[in-house]
Amino acid sequence: MANITYIEASGQSTTINLPDGWSLMQGATTNGIDGILGECGGSCACATCHCYVDESRLGDIAPASENELAMLENVAAERRPNSRLACQIKASPKLEGLIISLPAVQE
Secondary structure, X not given: OEEEEEEOOOOOEEEEEEXXXXXXXXXXXXXXXXXXXXXXXXXXXXXXXXEEEOHHHHHHOOOOOHHHHHXXXXXXXXXXXXXXXXXXXXXXXXXXXXXXXXXXXXX
16 A cells, blocks of 8 residues: 555645555545546546656656657646656555645546
């Protein structure tokens, strides 16, 4: 399990203890975090779970797949070097304490 902190566009911060294997999108949608829609249900087909990963922790996350990189071309908010899709990041003990920020818009 890993404690993941979500920072909504409003500044509201929520920390959730996610079971191993859960995507950060699942954690957000299951716990009512405002700012992640996850319209495709986590199949990397909509880009409505765009998030900004704490840059100091990018090395703890597997690199984005070609499919994820293609979907990141369609994000509604500014794409940054630390932009990722929350459906593609799985919780594990290695991600303990990870902080992600959510953009103001997803679509």
